[in-house]
Amino acid sequence: MRLSNRNKVSIYNSLCTLLLMTTVFCVIAFVANEYRFNAMGKESYLLIIVPALLLIIFYISGRQIFEYDSDGEALNFKNRNIIPFLDKPLHDEFPKYKLIKYDVVSIxxxxxxxxxxxSKNNGSTILKYQISYxxxxxxxxxxxxLNKVVKANKDKINDDRRIFA
Structure with a gap:
């Protein structure tokens, strides 16, 4: 099975650009209000807080592009940001039989x-991917x-135990 949200790159780029432009415009409006017009009073701080908070939430949500491929004998995971220099892209590929379990956490x-x-060295390794988008x-x-792969792995382990028991 293949899963990808790569076709939404243009939407995420547009959203990022819109948030950046809104933040810059609101900072300019705040500075103009504070030093020239003084029309808004204390509410003028919302001009900085709201767009900055939205921009922070956009970037904290994680890498926007997630790709998954389970065709063949390997699992392939890719996770990258639309702005290449912000985060290092993740790319992992490993055989299906190595998958022990998975967990999706949503907060x-x-x-x-x-x-x-x-893993041979540590017993097991936990890989983390951001799938907020x-x-x-x-x-x-x-x-x-992933349930199919985990179930197939557990069935194979149980079959092997029965054979050697």
């Missing part, structure tokens, strides 16, 4: 995907696909 408008993968259907499809 307010933040969503994270935690993947536990078996996936819609509910995409998250459900991702869960369904």
């Amino acid at each position: 307010l408008f933040f969503k994270r995907l935690y993947i536990t993968v078996s 996936l819609n509910r259907k995409q998250v459900n499809d991702l869960k369904l696909s």
Whole structure:
């Protein structure tokens, strides 16, 4: 199964540009109000607080582009930001049999995907992906696909235990 929200890059770029322009315009309006017009009083601080808060929420929500591919014998995860220099893009590929479990954590408008993968050195490794920009259907499809892989791995382990017991 393949899952990607790469087709929404233009929407996220437009939203980012709109938020940046709004923030700059509101800072200019705040400065003009404070030093020239003095028409708004204490409410003028909202001109800075509201757009800055929206911009911060946009960037704290995480990397915007998430791609998942479970075709073949490997799982492939990619997670990147629309602005390349803000965050280092994540790219992980590993065999399906190494997937132990996964967990999707959703707090307010933040969503994270935690993947536990078996490792030779440490026993297991947890990989973290930001999936805040996936819609509910995409998250459900991702869960369904990962459930299939985890179930197949557990069935294989149980079959192996029965054979060697």
